[in-house]
Amino acid sequence: MGDVSIVHTPVGKTYDTRLRDHLLALKMRLGSPIGLILPLVILLLWQTAATFQWVEPVFLPAPRKVAVAFWVMLTKQDLIFDFLASISIVGQSFIYGSTIGIGLGIAAGLSRKFEQFLGVTVDTIRHIPGIAWLPLIVLWLGIGAPAKILVIGKSVFFPLFLNTLQGIRSVEKRHIELGKVLLLSRRQMVLKVILPSAMPSIMVSLRYAAGLAWALVVVAEGLSGLEGLGFLIFRAQGLLLTDQLLVCMVVIGVVGFIIDRQMYALQARILRWQQGFKG
């Protein structure tokens, strides 16, 4: 029993190193302070332009006014509600689109027959932009969330499908040969060799698709529906509430930034076996 303290020291890292790793990861996610210079310059320019009224205040309100508008929208209006509505649509589209994209991508990657079966259909539909589908789908499903989820999910699906397929097709022959020498079953070959080697390609497209989905939700909500950040931004334009419009733009940008950094962190974690995936 006297050994207890010795027993649990080697388990994992000490608190200090964990904290250090955590801070390091946080720093990597936010980037070096040098990345903050440009945003500050832009803010300064904006302030200057507003102060000297280079642009009419109705078209370019001062940063302070925008900050106030943000506070009002947050506390007295439904900014949170609209934000959650957008996030919910993006989240669902992303999950459905990427699950089906990766699933069918794997199936097509493993079976040439299935790839040929899908080929013509996929390559045609892929060239009709999601936004071009929206009017028809709104006619069918109405202006609620399902139509948007379908359209954005379609836009998430294609990069995932194509990159999963591509990743599986570019698995190295010598690795397959190794699997044969070790008598791996089909299942083992897929799980231990083929899928891991497609993973970098899948992760890149996941990150790309997450950003794409977030950008598209704004467009989709602007075109139809009565809630979400996209709806707010177009309503603000119509009512000439430029301060609110700018609030929405900044929120969209910041959330997009956070989504991208989170996806990057996930990518770095899953692909930690890859050489040089730290810089």
Next chain:
Amino acid sequence: MSVAGKLEIKSVSKHYDVDQNRLQVLSGLSFDVHSGHFLSIVGASGCGKSTLLRLISGLDDDYEGDILLSGEHIYGPSLKRGIVFQDHRLLPWLTLEQNIGLSLENTGWSARAKKEAIRAQIELVGLSGFEKAYTHQLSGGMAQRAAIARALANKPEILLLDEPLGALDAITRIRLQEEMLRIWRVEGTTMILVTHDVDEAIFLSNEIVVMSSNPGRITKRFLVNLATPRDRASAEFIELKRQVLVELHLYRQQSKDAQENGIDMASLI
């Protein structure tokens, strides 16, 4: 210790048909590798020595003649025949121990036996402490040791080594030759090594087979009866090296004449 198998190669030939032209790669190869022996195949690039190893590994079944391991015809790849490639071929997404574990997937051993075999192999090749390392964290020499450990983990009857040290620098190569000798002594597995390096072949083998190309065939066999551990700088070692190099047409006879006749090379320049 594994059961060492005896390998018999009987009149093995191999050809490719390229646009109705018959390209003979191997022609009438016959030799045996006795149980627990270490045989090296040396020859210039393109003499078909790696092709022969592929046939023995079972990756290529399209040949004439017979290949038998422990009296049985080989058919397709088998865990009885381990192989080490020139590139280490570790899977980069697996840790060292997972890579070695991959060769135990289909042995039917218990989890405990697998774990123990992995530990023992890592220790045997001197990589203890690197169990959780990914491939990119290993040096070239360490990766090749890991590849040897993977090939030996399931106790094959024979180990096929396809220029396993070919991509390493000269110093690491000599270190690993000594390691391989030690590993062979411990495991007792029958070994076939394909190499360009005559020193390596002499240092490691009981027997050397020299191959020449167009078509790939055996031109000479040397038994290596030097005492072990072998001294790379001894007269016997160098004499055998000379004979093998002559067989490979890589030795300039005139310089030997010059030495024997006591001509001062410097005065000729």
